Structures are given as structure tokens and as C-alpha cells.
Amino acid sequence: MKTAKKRRAKAHQVAVAAAALLPLSLTACGGSGSAGSGSPNTLTIQDYYEPAHDPIYRSCAKTTGVGVEISHIPGPGLIPKVLQQSSSRTLPDVLMLDNPDVQQIAASGALAPLTDYGMSGDGMVEAVVKAGTYEGRLYGLAPSVNTLNIFYNKDLFEAAGITEPPRTWDELRAYAKKLTGQGRYGFAMSNINTYEGSWQFLPFMWGNGGSEQNIAAPETAQALQFVLDLQNDGSISKSSVNWSQDDVISQFIAGKAAMVVNGPWQIPTLRKQKNVTWAAFTVPTRLASQTTVAPLGGEVYTVPRTGDKAKMTKAGQFVKCLISPEMQLESAKLRQTVPSDLKVAAEFGKSNEVIAPFVTAVKTARARTAILGEEWPKAATRIYTAVQAALTGKADPAQALRQAQSQ
């Protein structure tokens, strides 16, 4: 009896230690992907889109004369999957990446420069090229991109007698206050403790001249103070520290928020609902003389180094097709995003009233990794840490930023 008990105890002890390790070993040795093998004329494609995106791939497959094998990975699982494929050398032939992740993956040496396949990014929005460039070499390009704007409830604006969207922070604050009441907030944004929270704060920080290089700066403190003022006015819910961007749009659709920071990928959802009539405007700046600088969002296509030169050339051609003006337009229509090419974007903006303010915002948008490169995630962590500390009253904005910067 005694030994049996002892053995059981030991098993528990080991099981506990192993359970703590489980997540680590999961990434270290998962099942290997389908990529890397197959017929020489079939390219494997990996993204986190929905099957609705497949016609674009099929059409480019026809143009480049290859077959395609598409696998869609759920968003948060893409990078762990890519890391696992990197170590087992089973990367797909064409890989989609969220633009702030490109630098880290390129730094590992897993990607081939797109210039090898005759792509340069000429004519594209500067931020798109910057997002895909690591140490002076271009590794990824996006057919269409997105950024953040503010969606507003047209009926509520009308009822409050507001005719023009706000241009400055003061106007935004006054309008938000006016629109607050009857179980409704005038303004909503995501201030959650993830990279999403940092991304939503960037239009205010960058628009006021703040930089991620050092967030303990007066410009950034002003921006954070502004968000805090909105909260102190009661114009923004204290729950915003727990809201994701999707929660924010749900508040908007439920009529519980009059203005919300969000991106064009929500347009299909907004079109489906009948509760709220809406439009969008670019994020206001502190002074009317400042230019809006919103963060660039969107996914880029890359060509991983699979070791098969012939296939990589085909993959290069395939990516070249994906970022061609025609396909940019297709992808922009499908995802309600903005074509990366300035000319195509201008055309698209003219034909689509809803997307027009996003086209304007993308022109001056900035890539998150433009300054810090692969170090961006660390800065993003600092930003949301400071935002959370200030909004929960743990520190005043300047102090919160200083603490986060020195973390």
C-alpha cells in the first residue's frame, strides 16, 4: 500500500511539472504541415483568411499556370504554425503574414527577397513598402491594406445637431460629451492589454507627433491624457480596458456607442445589420494643422525559402500576380480594404463612398515596424501597459508612460 501511494504521489509530482510545460512542447513538436511536398507544379498557400478568398488564388493560379493547395489557419495560430514549419523545413510556397510580423520572420532568414522575382513596390503606398522591408530588403507586399478611422452613428449625430465630423480633439471631446446619455456612450475604443489596444492608441499618439522609440514624451502624454479626459467626462466606458475591437463594434451596432475607432474590415458586418446608419471619418488631431497619422494594417504575401528554386520562382510569379492592380482591386472589394497602389486606391475611393475616408487615411498611414523593426512587439507591450495604467487610475499619464518605458 505504501509503495503504491508513493508511486502515485510521484506520478502527480511529475504530471504537474509536465502540465506546466505542455504549451511549450506543443509548439516544439506538432504535426507537420502539408507544405513542402506535392507535385512540382502545385504551390502551397497558407493564410488566415476565409475560403471566400479562394477565387483570387484560383484566378492567379490560372494566370501563372500552376495548381494551388490552400490552407487557412485561424488567425492566432498562424505564427506558431509558421515557427513550427520553420524548424521542420516545411514552410509553404506562398505565405501570408500580418504586416507587423514580417520583420521577425524575415530576420530569421526564412524568407526570400521579393526583388529576386522582379517586384519593387513602386507606386505603392510608402507605408506598405516599409512594412515589408527588413534591413533594406523587400520581403513582403500587400495587395490591399487597412487602417483605423472613426465610425459614427448618423442618426445620433443628426439628433444632436452635429453636421460636420470633428476635426480636432477638442471638437471630438465636446461631441462625445454631447452624444453621451440614455445608457449610451459618446465614444468607444479598445484599450485592452494586447497589441490590439496599442494599435488603437496609435492614431492619437502618432497624430500628435509621439514616437514608439520613447513613449515617455510629452506628445504621447498629451494623447494619453486626451483618452483619459474622455473617460473622466464619462464619454467612454471604463470597460474599454477589457474591450477588443470586435467588442467595440458590437457596442456600436447595439447603439450603445455613438462613435467608435475601428477599421474597414468591419464594413461587411456593418452592412449586414439594420440597426444603425453609419459613416466614417479620419481620426482627428489635437490641432487642426496636424496631419492624421494612423497605423497601417493588412496582410502581406511572402515567398519562404523552401529550398526548391524552381518552385520559389513560380511562387514569386504567383505573388506578383496577387499584388497586380487587378487583383488589388479584387482583394479590396472582397475585404473592403484599400488597394496598396495609390492610383488604384484613388479609383476605388471614388467608386466607393464608404471606403473614401480610409483611402485618405492610408495615404499618410505609418507601418508599426517602420522605426523599430523586429523590436516593435516590445514597444507595443509598453504602450498598452501605459494606457492601462493610466485608464485604471494606477498612475497619471506621464508617470504611466515613464514607468512603461523603463520596464
Place this chain on the structure above:
Amino acid sequence: MTSADLRLGAGAGPLGRGARWSRLVRRHSHWLFSLPAIAFVALFFGYPIVQNVVMSFQEYTTETFYTGEAPWVGLANYVTSLSSSLFTTTVVNTALFTIGSISFQFTIGLALALFFKRNFPLSGFLRSLLLLPWLLPLIASSAVWKWILDQESGVLNQFLGLFGIAPVPWLVSPGLALAGVIGVNIWLGIPFNVAILYSGLQAVPRELYEAGALDGAVGRKAFRHITWPSIRPVVSVVMVLGVVYTLKVVDIILGLTGGGPANSTQTLATNAYNKSFVEFDFGQGAALSNILIVVSLAFSLVYLYISRREPDE
């Protein structure tokens, strides 16, 4: 050994070797029986632990996966982790989370187990219903709780509003978020405590109560002098296992608050998860989880010590 022996051994040749071989097999054959277990433990528990310890001494990042290079950095990951301003916060949160969860889980669990000990109509059915929180996928129950605890539209605050209580910022205020998360974890842990303690209570011989009743030990006295001493071994098992399970809770916290707001619900386990799988700094994540393993190990040793002290049945 004498020279005669030696000569005999040499002269006997194959026979002597065979005898020695069989003696060897006899003496060590019990190892063969434990070989599958040893292999299993080494492969599935030993390897990951060793790998994790090695990883914690390396700069193991996204690049490592492609290049296979993880520069040796010695204790740097531990120094960074221990000197981070977040470390104290996470240790305090982990301690509060564990103590808060265990004390309530145990008290409520024991009360329910005692309640269900007396059989009444539907008691079996109700007892099995009690297991429900245990059976639900954690991420689903955390989503439901997130909705229940929502400040503005959550059902709990709407209910409290009926009594004129202003909306409570359960998961939003840094002062309350930890309490909110602990509350959900208590709900989650009660079934485990009830199940084990109930079976412990079942094992207490009925005669003891009958004999005790003759001596005037009923009600509270019976619990103090009969029930409690009888279930003490079970209690220590529940406590130690509970502590070890609670220390490493990640999913429920990630589902409810993600460690926020302002790190007020960040524990050692969630911080290790964040380092490894959000910031992809696997070296530091490994260092943090090793610290957690050491703490769990300390409690496991307490468990071993207690279970060894137990009288044999």
C-alpha cells in the same frame, strides 16, 4: 574468493557463465518490469523538463526556429525575470489567487460534501449536477462568466441593480478584477473538492458515529472528533493537489481578463504564457515557468511527506 573457486569457474566454462547470467537476470529482472514506465516518464516528462531548463539558459526567439541557433546566455533570462517590476506583482497575485481560491473552494466543497452525505430524494442527481462546471470547456465557461460579470450589461450587475446597488466594475477595476477571477475559479474548483471529500466521507465507518452517539458526540462534536480526524488524509490530498493545480491556472484568467486591467490579474503562469506565446521570447517564458515548477515541486514534496506519514490502512 579462493583460488579453488577461480579454477572451478574457469574449468566449468559455459555452465559457470550460464549460472552467472541467470543470477544476473534474477537479481535485476524487477527492473525489466519498470522499464516501460521509466521509458515513458523519461520520454514524455523528463525530456520536456530538461528541454525547458536548457531553453531557459538560452536566447530562444522566433529566429531560433529557422536557424536552429539559440545563443547560451547563462542566467540572463532569470535575472531579467526576477528584476522585472512585474515579477513582484505576479508573485503577489499568484499567492492571493491560490490562497483565495483554495480556502473558499475547500470550505464550500466540504460544506456541500457534508450536506450530500445524508441521503435525501434527488441527492444523487443534484450531486452529479454539481460536477457540471468541471465538465464544461474552460474557455466556454470563461466567456459566459465574462458576460455575467460585465459592468454595464452583465446579468450580475442587473440583478444587483434590482436592490439599488450601483454597477460593480468586476473585471474592470484593478482592485476588483483579481477578486472576480478568484470567484470564477472558486466556482470551477468546487466540484473537485466535493467529489474527493464526499468519497472521503463515505469511507468513514458508520459504527464510529453510532459509538460516538452513545458517548454524546453528535452534530458539531461528531464532526470535530470523528469526521475530521477520519478524513484528514483526504483533506491534505485535496489541499496540496488544489494548490498545485491553482498555481498553474492560465486559461480561466486569459479568458476573463487576459491578465489585465493594468496587470492586476497577471500571475506567474499567465506571464510565462505571455512571454512565450505573445512576445515569442521563449527563453524568458521558460525561465518563468521553471520558477513555477520549483514552487509546485515544493508543494508536491509537502504532499509526499504527508502521504508517507499516514498510517497504513
